[in-house]
Amino acid sequence: MSRGNGLDPKQRRALAQSLTRILDASVEEALAGLADAGPEPAQRLGMTGPPGAGKSMLICRLAARRLERDRRIGVLAIDPTSPVSQGSILGDRVRMETVAEHPALYVRSVPSRRAHDGLCDNIADLLLTMEGFGFDDVVLETVGVGQVEFAVRSLVDTVVLVLVPESGDTIQAMKAGILETADVIVVNKADLPGAGKIRAEVNAIIRRKKGDGGWLPPVIMASATEDNGIDELDDAIERHAAWLAEHRDREATRRERSRYHMQNLLLRRASEVLDGTAAESFDDALPQLFDRLVAGLTESREDKVGRRT
Amino acid sequence: MSLKGKRILIAKPGLDGHDVGAKVIALALRDAGADVIYTGLRKSPEHIARVAVDEDVDAVGLSILSGSHKELVSEIVARLDDLDAGDIKVFVGGTIPPADHEDLKGSGAAGVFTAEMTIDEVLAEMDRELAP
Ligand SMILES: Nc1nc2c(ncn2[C@@H]2O[C@H](COP(=O)(O)OP(=O)(O)OP(=O)(O)O)[C@@H](O)[C@H]2O)c(=O)[nH]1
Ligand SMILES: [Mg+2]
Numbered sequence: 001m002s003r004g005n006g007l008d009p010k011q012r013r014a015l016a017q018s019l020t021r022i023l024d025a026s027v028e029e030a031l032a033g034l035a036d037a038g039p040e041p042a043q044r045l046g047m048t049g050p051p052g053a054g055k056s057m058l059i060c061r062l063a064a065r066r067l068e069r070d071r072r073i074g075v076l077a078i079d080p081t082s083p084v085s086q087g088s089i090l091g092d093r094v095r096m097e098t099v100a101e102h103p104a105l106y107v108r109s110v111p112s113r114r115a116h117d118g119l120c121d122n123i124a125d126l127l128l129t130m131e132g133f134g135f136d137d138v139v140l141e142t143v144g145v146g147q148v149e150f151a152v153r154s155l156v157d158t159v160v161l162v163l164v165p166e167s168g169d170t171i172q173a174m175k176a177g178i179l180e181t182a183d184v185i186v187v188n189k190a191d192l193p194g195a196g197k198i199r200a201e202v203n204a205i206i207r208r209k210k211g212d213g214g215w216l217p218p219v220i221m222a223s224a225t226e227d228n229g230i231d232e233l234d235d236a237i238e239r240h241a242a243w244l245a246e247h248r249d250r251e252a253t254r255r256e257r258s259r260y261h262m263q264n265l266l267l268r269r270a271s272e273v274l275d276g277t278a279a280e281s282f283d284d285a286l287p288q289l290f291d292r293l294v295a296g297l298t299e300s301r302e303d304k305v306g307r308r309t
Numbered sequence: 310m311s312l313k314g315k316r317i318l319i320a321k322p323g324l325d326g327h328d329v330g331a332k333v334i335a336l337a338l339r340d341a342g343a344d345v346i347y348t349g350l351r352k353s354p355e356h357i358a359r360v361a362v363d364e365d366v367d368a369v370g371l372s373i374l375s376g377s378h379k380e381l382v383s384e385i386v387a388r389l390d391d392l393d394a395g396d397i398k399v400f401v402g403g404t405i406p407p408a409d410h411e412d413l414k415g416s417g418a419a420g421v422f423t424a425e426m427t428i429d430e431v432l433a434e435m436d437r438e439l440a441p
Contacts, residue, residue: 009362009392016365024314086313087339093360094349101356109364111344 006103007072007133015133019108022125027269030125042074042131042138043241046152048118048178049162051144054188056095057224058162058233059139063099065234071136075107076127078120080143088112092141106135114271117151118142121268124261127155153181154260158240160184160233163202165194179205182217184236190221190229215243269297312436313342316366320348320357322385323375330403330424331372337428338370341436354381358388361397367439368398368419378405379412386417398438402431 007015025033047055056077063073077092090109099105113121119142120126130138142152153159161182166189179185179202187199202219218236222229273296281289319335321328328350335345346364348357361369369389373381382401389397401413402422410421419438422431 012359013362013365013393016363020316020365081344082339085340085342087342088344089335089339090344090346094347097349101359106363109344109346 005072007106011133012106015106015129016108018129019126022122022129023110023113023120025122025125027265027272030122030265030268033125034128040131040134042135044127044156044158045137045139045237046142046156046159047139047162048142048152048159048182049144049186049188050164053144053162053164054224055141055144055162056092058160058186058188058222058230059141060096060099061224061227061230062234062237063096063102063105063139065230066137067099067102067104070104072104072134073106073137073139074130074133074135075105075139075141076110076123076130077107077141078110078112078118078123078143081111081113086113106133112143114268118144119151119155121264124155124257124264150178150181151260154256157244158183158237160186160237162186162188163198164189165192165198179217183215183240184233185217185219186222186229186233187219188222188224191223191226195221215240215247273297311342311440312338312432315343315368315439316346316364317343317435318346318348318357318361318364318366318369319372320352320360320369321350321372322352322354322357322381323373323377324351325373325375326350327374328372330374331370333428334370334372334402334431337432338435341432354384354388357385358392358394361389362392362394366397368400368435370435371399371401371403373401373403373405376404378403379409379416382413382418383416400435400438 047059049055079090081088088111093107093109096107110120115121159182185202187195199219206217220229220232273293317338319331321331335347338345348360386399389395398419400420401418413421420434
């Protein structure tokens with residue numbers, strides 16, 4: 001894998017344009033564009049946690065450490081699409097300015113579009129494309145809706161959950177079981193009061209997992225603004241990677257990713273069919289309509305265009 | 310309006326520290342369906358061009374209140390050309406005297422917006438320029 005070398009301007013432009021094509025691709029186009037043999041997989045990191053927890057800034061700090069080790073790093077930063085206008089404001093990169101000029105870093109802002117799982121419509125395809133450009137690390141920043149972001153679990157190697165002292169985030173996380181899906185937990189904004197209390201709470205919950213012989217998520221105190229605790233975070237990620245190398249069932253991981261990818265393609269296909277259905281059709285009896293739309297799932301776009309004209 | 314699905318970078322080059330106008334335009338573009346990438350204050354032309362390429366935007370909207378719009382616009386257009394990205398359109402808005410409009414268009418600005426224009430006029434012109 002490419003060590004120490006940045007992306008030249010031509011590669012950047014090619015990568016950026018491929019990602020746009022994938023973002024806008026229909027399911028059929030996405031399927032046609034899938035590479036046969038998967039590229040060398042990158043180390044995939046997921047940063048998740050409530051809005052404003054400091055995910056972007058932590059990615060920036062972490063990237064600074066990892067770039068020093070000559071790693072090529074790609075970041076996909078997802079922000080929410082407005083359900084009203086379908087537009088978005090993508091502001092994650094504002095917090096990544098201190099490393100933004102590094103030749104071995106590539107940051108792409110991505111709108112969530114229709115996805116409701118904290119990711120975006122074509123995320124699985126985007127990740128594969130990034131890997132095709134020889135990144136050592138691919139970092140995924142989820143939208144930060146906080147409660148339902150299990151999906152990232154299926155796509156990355158290490159899930160980093162970012163919590164903050166303010167608010168009852170941990171309680172919410174417990175309810176949704178998110179703590180259990182995280183590999184590394186960061187209590188960010190440890191410069192603010194209340195961080196120690198959150199750590200104690202989280203530790204109490206995590207400890208219950210102890211004894212099943214699995215990976216026990218470390219809880220790390222950090223401050224992205226003061227650049228504290230980042231070495232510990234980096235170290236925890238590397239320890240988790242080493243643990244995975246020894247204990248992970250590769251076959252099961254591959255299948256899980258493939259399953260998520262397929263679920264994603266099927267849901268998008270269903271949306272395409274719904275979007276292409278005339279409003280009056282929804283007057284029909286549901287069972288008949290259902291059968292007709294299901295039949296439509298396998299109809300290719302060309303067929304449909306051909307029939308309309 | 311077909312700004313839906315367009316990717317637009319809103320950037321503030323130069324030294325002035327007022328980004329209210331930039332934020333208002335960013336929100337209006339989002340409400341018109343665009344995906345808006347926002348970078349912070351005081352960005353260099355090199356930085357703006359690189360972000361425009363990395364984000365594969367259709368257009369860059371510059372907000373300039375410092376008076377150095379002529380230098381900054383030609384500099385950014387040149388940096389985009391260096392990166393083989395001359396097809397990315399550059400719009401500029403801010404406190405720009407009417408006498409400078411033609412010059413700016415001459416240096417490659419696709420549109421020049423003044424404080425006298427309504428948001429709708431700005432959106433309509435961007436829409437026209439970005440139509441395929
Ligand atoms: N006091 C303090 N503030 C922080 C810290 N880390 C981040 N912040 C602030 O928190 C705010 C949000 O930071 P971001 O990095 O944008 O958070 P995020 O989780 O990426 O936010 P979204 O992407 O909008 O969900 C910013 O104003 C930061 O300055 C920290 O360690 N301490
Ligand atoms: Mg963020």
